[in-house]
Amino acid sequence: MPAQPAGEPAPLDGSLPASAAVGAADRGLSLYVHVPYCRVRCGYCDFNTYTADELGPGASRSDYRPMLAAELDVAADSMRRAGFPAREVSTVFFGGGTPTLLDAEVLAGVLDDLRARFPLAADAEVTTEANPDTLNPQYLAVLAKSGFTRVSLGMQSAVPEVLATLDRTHDASRIPQVVAWVKDAGLQVSLDLIYGTPGESLDDWRTSLEQAIACAPDHISAYSLIIEDGTRMAAQIRRGQLPMPSDDDAADKYELADALLSRAGYQWYEVSNYSTGPETRCRHNLAYWRGDDWWGFGPGAHSHLGGVRMWNAKHPRAWADRLNAGHSPVIGREVLDAPVRELERIMLTARLRDELQIASLPAAAQLEAAEFARVGMLDPAGYERGIFSPTLRGRLLCDLMVRRMTDAL
DSSP: OOOOOSOEEOOTTOOOOGGGGTTGGGSOEEEEEEEOBOSSOOTTOOSSOBOGGGOOTTOSHHHHHHHHHHHHHHHHHHHHHHTOOOOOEEEEEEEESOGGGSOHHHHHHHHHHHHHHSOEEEEEEEEEEEOGGGOOHHHHHHHHHHTOOEEEEEEEOSOHHHHHHTTOOSOGGGHHHHHHHHHHTTOEEEEEEEEOOTTOOHHHHHHHHHHHHHTOOSEEEEEEOOOOTTSHHHHHHHTTSSOOOOHHHHHHHHHHHHHHHHHTTOEEEETTEEESSGGGSOHHHHHHHTTOEEEEESTTOEEEETTEEEEEOSSHHHHHHHHHTTOOSEEEEEEOOHHHHHHHHHHHHTTBSSOEEGGGSOHHHHHHHHHHHHTTSBOHHHHHTTEEOBOHHHHHTHHHHHHHHHHTO
8 A cells, every 4th residue: 555645744633724725715625435445455456445354343344434424523623613614515425445335324324424514515426436246226226315426336347357367356247237227226327447457458458348338337437557566466567477568558458448439429538537428527536636625534535625635544443543532533734835736737637628728837838738739749729729638649648748847847
């Protein structure tokens, strides 16, 4: 798992810097809920997740809802004391881990607990990630009745051998049935795919894309697998048990994804994300990319409020111990200065289709953008309108474009 970021210790009572509330009325507010439980730790994953045998007394699934409610009380009080204006929450996202390892009634109860302290907008988007094996029509009916609007299914691949390499335990053949259940419950559905798994062929990836498209989800995410240090997969590659994926392979698979998804009517709106239209984009992730406020709850969750970055104690036991002692679970924070905030704004919005205004860039970065347009990395029509909108080539080289623009700061 990644180490905690550098920063300063956070006050035990959860007090926020006064700067966090400045301009808050002009920013949206989103909430993230981290549910850290997994049945099995996948070999490629470095997220803050735990299996049952890694949890001690007071940190199990049965303790989760009351502990999270205690954290919500601390957070709501912190925002009041910092002078935040009353705002409705526009999006809520339950991630993990596997949130749907919790009973449906518990997950619905957590949403009720959130709603009691942070008023949700009437049209709030409420998403949960889910392992396909954890869902059935009855479970989904409870979620829909309680106010969930969207389910993000971890499909990853349609090829059993690829799923086995990823240590994914679900049956790929069940995906169409689970997608149908989600739709029948009146919920939007997104499918998450991963390409670049060691040993995955281009035909394997084509099969996954075609089967995902055949399910007709509202949204598809296609992420390149990142081999993270410290994971079991990284160790397997180091020992020669698995081949190291190549950048060329990843580029070929991204180009194939873009071609098949575009042909099927999906529109890219962020480098790795496609939807059937603006109304089915993931509004929660857009809130991250646009720099809105978001507060993360649960073990290891991160938050960002007005240029103040914060993070919770990572292990569920340490998180619960802080709350049981009457303290905030936030253990560290960092106040970002103006240059860092500008760097992050460019880094995040450059990945979006029609978000970054070229006139908002520093002069040196505008010159870089002009060069990107000249060599075909930006859409000409968008550039003429003053919009930084990457072409397919630009999306493949988005990190390079961001680096060149931010080096110019």
